[in-house]
Amino acid sequence: EVQVEQSGAEVKKPGATVKISCKVSGNTLGAYNVYWIQQAPGKGLEWLGLVRPGGGTLYAEHFHGRVTLTVDRSIDTAYMELTSLRSEDTAVYYCAIDRDYQVLPYIDWGQGTRVTVSS
Amino acid sequence: IALTQSPGILSLSPGEKAALSCRASQRVRSSYLAWYQQKLGQAPRLLFYGASGRAPGIPDRFTGSGSGTDFTLTISRLEPEDFAVYYCLHYGDSAPHTFGQGTKLEIK
Numbered sequence: 001e002v003q004v005e006q007s008g009a010e011v012k013k014p015g016a017t018v019k020i021s022c023k024v025s026g027n028t029l030g031a032y033n034v035y036w037i038q039q040a041p042g043k044g045l046e047w048l049g050l051v052r053p054g055g056g057t058l059y060a061e062h063f064h065g066r067v068t069l070t071v072d073r074s075i076d077t078a079y080m081e082l083t084s085l086r087s088e089d090t091a092v093y094y095c096a097i098d099r100d101y102q103v104l105p106y107i108d109w110g111q112g113t114r115v116t117v118s119s
Numbered sequence: 120i121a122l123t124q125s126p127g128i129l130s131l132s133p134g135e136k137a138a139l140s141c142r143a144s145q146r147v148r149s150s151y152l153a154w155y156q157q158k159l160g161q162a163p164r165l166l167f168y169g170a171s172g173r174a175p176g177i178p179d180r181f182t183g184s185g186s187g188t189d190f191t192l193t194i195s196r197l198e199p200e201d202f203a204v205y206y207c208l209h210y211g212d213s214a215p216h217t218f219g220q221g222t223k224l225e226i227k
Contacts (some may be wrong), residue, residue: 006207018202035216044204044206044219044220044221045155045157045163045206045208045218045221046218047208047215047216047217047218049215050216058214058215059215060215061215094122094162094163095165096162101151101210101211101212102149102151102169104165104168104174104175105153105165105168105208105210106153106155106163106165106208106210107165107174109162109163109164111162111163112162119129
């Protein structure tokens, strides 16, 4: 059984950078697509971007330039780095994975990582 | 592709039938449209993919349907555990994915 474990909550000041991790156990991360999703307090889901097994990335236009998605396959861990933080970035960030988006997209999710941006 | 979900809030009683709509701004290729359920404080859970493919473990009172630009999630007889927020997602190969803004299904 695949398990997805995210890093713990973060508190950052405006202008800072946050880097969140997403570790997969029970299988090799290299076989999976990894997606990142933002959920601001009381709001809906907003798509940030994805990393494909071959390393290709795709970013939402809204976050393009501030977000970088990477994968370290040697430790089955994906990362989401968000720069130039502002108060609007206060949210829970989820990673989700699938082996084949044509069948069971975003089938497994992490528990979410809360990021608070405050001076 | 932008997704518009309606209604924003749906107030029903247990045992009633729910119909949630997701409309796309352009035709969704190969029905790359999924539905997710999110309960308070939890990560979303996949319900349907490819518009109508039921994910493992999803009860058959849930049905996904539609094609082109119009998609529907139907819950035939609401159980207490079905009251949650539901999102549709457009996914695929070459374009950024997008979520609808969500429909909150609440107990009347």
